[in-house]
Amino acid sequence: MKISALLTSAGINIGLCVLFLSLYSVLRKQPANVRVYFGRRISEEHSRLREAFILERFVPSTGWIVKALRYTEEELLAAAGLDAVAFNRMLVFSIRIFSLAALLCVFGILPLHYYGKNILHSRIPSEDLDIFTIGNVEVRSRWLWVHCLVLYIISGVACILLYLEYRHIARLRLLHLKRATPNPGQFTVLVRGIPKITKESCSSAVDDFFTKYHGSSYLFHQVVYKVGKVQKIMTGAKKACRKLKHFTDTTVDQSYKAITYRCCLCGASSNSFHLLPTDEVVPSRGKADLDDSSLNMDNEECAAAFVFFKTRYGALVASDVLQTSNPTKWVTDPAPEPNDVYWSNIWLPYKQLWIRRIATLLGSIVFMLLFLAPVTFINGLSQLDQLQKRLPFLNGILKQPHHMVQLITGYLPSVILQIFLYSVAPIMMLFSTLEGPVSHSERKRSACCKVLYFLIWNVFFVNVVSGTVLKQLDFFSSPKDIPVQLAKVIPGQASFFITYVLTSGWASLSSELMQLFGLIYNFIRKYVLRMKEDTEFVPSFPYHTEVPKVLLFGLLGFTCSVLAPLILPFLLVYFFLGYVVYRNQLLNVYRTRYDTGGLYWPIIHNTVIFSLVLTQIICLGVFGLKVSPVAAGFTIPLIIFTLLFNQYCRTRLLPLFSTFPAQVCIASIILQARK
């Protein structure tokens, strides 16, 4: 691809971005769209905006950028939860490391590449992009030590920054657990795999078990019953009936707020939960179902139970310890928070879960492999002759003037890939649901991992290893040659990755800001269907699509940094824009209903480490190809040090993300007692 084709593509995307951003700055000021752009605020503040017509509303402005940047981390934490902070820190980390990388690579390495071979340079716009990659450096070049040095600096700084961020998130997570108003979810344990005991109701079995084995801290429990099919249909019918009668506001509300807790340590100061007298009936969905299904009481199936403890420490111990000699019975896990419970999965038999996990794993692998077909097809499009062969109807256009051809080769493949990729997140979400997680946040986190693997495999590896499916499998069947193979192809694919950053990165960010779907939905709802406004429906932030997207760009940045540094300025623009846009979205648009408590950070950390090691392995291959044994020799200890660093983080910080330290639990109890 020529520089001019790249510039065409960049120009289109910059134009689109500017258009979308201006549109956004206008649309956000229209009162009709306030639900789309300020969903979180509306649902929290319930304030009314003025409906008057003012000219100012129709002038594009940049005030929102300033507002988004002005918020501190504490405000973000308070408004959108720890996951939002982790996401924000990921962007900050990316900006920092890629600023450094851009500085080093554009001024240090790019000239080396450009003047790498003694060839006559034509005018820059008509230069081939390959001239800016390491492919243009001569074999046995004496300048390869610069690449090695830059690789060392980037890896070292990345590790230091990663460690600082990891420690910061871990500290925030501990504060999150320690904070003064305790969360009812922390006093509760979810029990699954309750054995079937005849002649004794499930409830008394749970009571007996916990009184006997955790008597000192056990408080009470709430059994979740499985609803029969008939019951389900009836409930569904009732709901539909109610919806038609426009009783939406209250009923939808009830179905979300499924359970309310009573905890002995929740003082009256807690504003989301109130202390109830003990004899008052606990309103819970489980209870409600039980009352409804009193007709077919015989068929009731005891699926799970929420067990409440007097202290957080009691709940922690009960969830950490193996209960009985059969590990699939009386399985205790920390309960998700009330809003976070994914009710449809609560009554899945615990024994099924391992096989569900394997089945969904296999399913997603098959899906990933099947997706090779469109990706391979798209990849072929970036070569002009392939394009003419595959889409013969384009022949007419391709005979058109030069810039048209540039437009198609530079832009079309990424757009098609983008459209295909829109189907991935819902399918992965479906897989994650089938897996059987008991909370929304766990489901989203699991989907996040799946989408991440999917993107790394299908966007990075498969695009790198162009060719037919069988050829690709051949590529991965000889692990020893992978570094050399990757080193051969990565520089050549840099131009594709740059256009990918432009289309998938920039354009998707501005469309995220625009909320095109939300806008259309809101318009149809309001002006076509003339429905009442639904204040309750505010979406959650789609971590499962956005985290993998940002991480993928990080992977592209690391792997291309030393080999084809031209991608870095484009990426840096993406990260800056992303920082502003995502902060704005988190603060204004999305509502945080549930939170994993920073559990996305280990995923982010592992992916960055993977990217670093992959970069180092590719560089090892490149140094090998360029016959530079010194540079290659120096790269091997770097790989070892990076892996050791990762292992250190695993020992030192990872345990904090899987369980709670007893000290924190007990300290908070002591704090409570003193108050």
Added chain:
Amino acid sequence: MKISALLTSAGINIGLCVLFLSLYSVLRKQPANVRVYFGRRISEEHSRLREAFILERFVPSTGWIVKALRYTEEELLAAAGLDAVAFNRMLVFSIRIFSLAALLCVFGILPLHYYGKNILHSRIPSEDLDIFTIGNVEVRSRWLWVHCLVLYIISGVACILLYLEYRHIARLRLLHLKRATPNPGQFTVLVRGIPKITKESCSSAVDDFFTKYHGSSYLFHQVVYKVGKVQKIMTGAKKACRKLKHFTDTTVDQSYKAITYRCCLCGASSNSFHLLPTDEVVPSRGKADLDDSSLNMDNEECAAAFVFFKTRYGALVASDVLQTSNPTKWVTDPAPEPNDVYWSNIWLPYKQLWIRRIATLLGSIVFMLLFLAPVTFINGLSQLDQLQKRLPFLNGILKQPHHMVQLITGYLPSVILQIFLYSVAPIMMLFSTLEGPVSHSERKRSACCKVLYFLIWNVFFVNVVSGTVLKQLDFFSSPKDIPVQLAKVIPGQASFFITYVLTSGWASLSSELMQLFGLIYNFIRKYVLRMKEDTEFVPSFPYHTEVPKVLLFGLLGFTCSVLAPLILPFLLVYFFLGYVVYRNQLLNVYRTRYDTGGLYWPIIHNTVIFSLVLTQIICLGVFGLKVSPVAAGFTIPLIIFTLLFNQYCRTRLLPLFSTFPAQVCIASIILQARK
């Protein structure tokens, strides 16, 4: 290799076995050797045998076999611990599954192989061994479904038997934990990573921490101090001095019985520990060191502490829960039993352990790869022309009559390999020590894993993939072709494996029974050095060499069963002989000082599953080579089912081997309270 060469080798080994067994049956009746052959009994019973000269003593007999077989499992458990039972069950499992396999393969598959091709058969003794392998079956043979069916039956029965054994061992483990006289180790937690606090002694820091966070069940503690170098040399000098003065009996005893506990639940019924008055000083090595090193009290370094709890449940909770927000501080683990503590590793800084683990892992991998050189050399010896080239001085012998050549090709390679292998166990034990385990049993278990990987890699894979080191690495660099490659070479290597079973299996069993080293050591000690008898020195059973050995033979059996069934009768003899010999040794020779509580079983289980899956993959390759798509197609679901079965066992039974169920702990407390 011809049948006659095999028979020569078998003849030699049978001769050696019979000789050794007869020698054993005579030697065991000599009073001078009683310490060698009845070490465990002597140390327990302290009885004296008559010294009179009776002719009967010099007549070989078989009474010991009957005696060894007569013991029940309960007696074995009482005498040698749960590990011995797990080892015994492994042999029983092997006998059962290979009896079935031998029956099916020798009568079902061997004739198919022998008459597989329409060739004129010569007399059986001069037949080539390859004629009995699957190599002799024609491509597209219509009899391959028999192989597939036999594979199904063996895999299915193996899985069922494995599950039954796993459940049995898990049940025994629970009983072991539940038994009425509680073990002091179960009330104790080993704390490492105690932070350095100035102006406060370590002991009071431990006291404060556990009183604050585990106050309800905390009893008291015992700090282990690190001894300085000078102190160590002095202690060593003192010991040597004492030994010279022949005060051996009492001092050695003290250094082993390092610590004595006082537990509130150890009633007077416990015969190994006595209830001491609270104010009596607890005699422990840690304390003793403290008293000795009172001179350099300033340099003392608080390394670890044993913390004692009132209940087993308290200790369980304290060891299960993450203590503080820094996972490398206040690390709590279940304490090993008093005899089991490996004192030299107790004071290793906990922060070092992760890097030690990685370093020893790398060290053992390097060792495994370096070992390729002798193995490759040996492998070359089994080909006659290679032998003449490499060991030219053998040329004279090789021109000798036919049986001499047969002797060398059939016997020499295994013997040389065997000699090299003797160095492996001590080196792996050294690696395991460097890893930093805090108990003898953990160290031995870790060494067992290392030796197992070593044997599977160096005896199985490297022998299979004959050739130079580089060629071998090439072999493993294309994972897709491995099944086909293995399928090509395994049948050809069957003759080597048969001789390996004969030399390494049969002969080493009889030398294990003979205790050649013990016999010589005892002889020198008694008649040359004229030292006093040392009743305390009775070795522990070398699980780290014997478990991998038996598992390797299982692997050979599974992989060769369908492809070269001639190995099975030889293996079956090995397992029967092993059953008798090892029972005898466990009951008479070795003393069980420490016990992992059946933790060897998961290793055994995983190895058998690995062997099964490897067998299935090799068969898949063979069916592919023989162009039998039906048989190959039927093998794939078998692999999936085997892996699913393994996953089921992991979910259902494995957790019992890593932690104790709370129910069992509390039930035993209730039981104690009722007494």
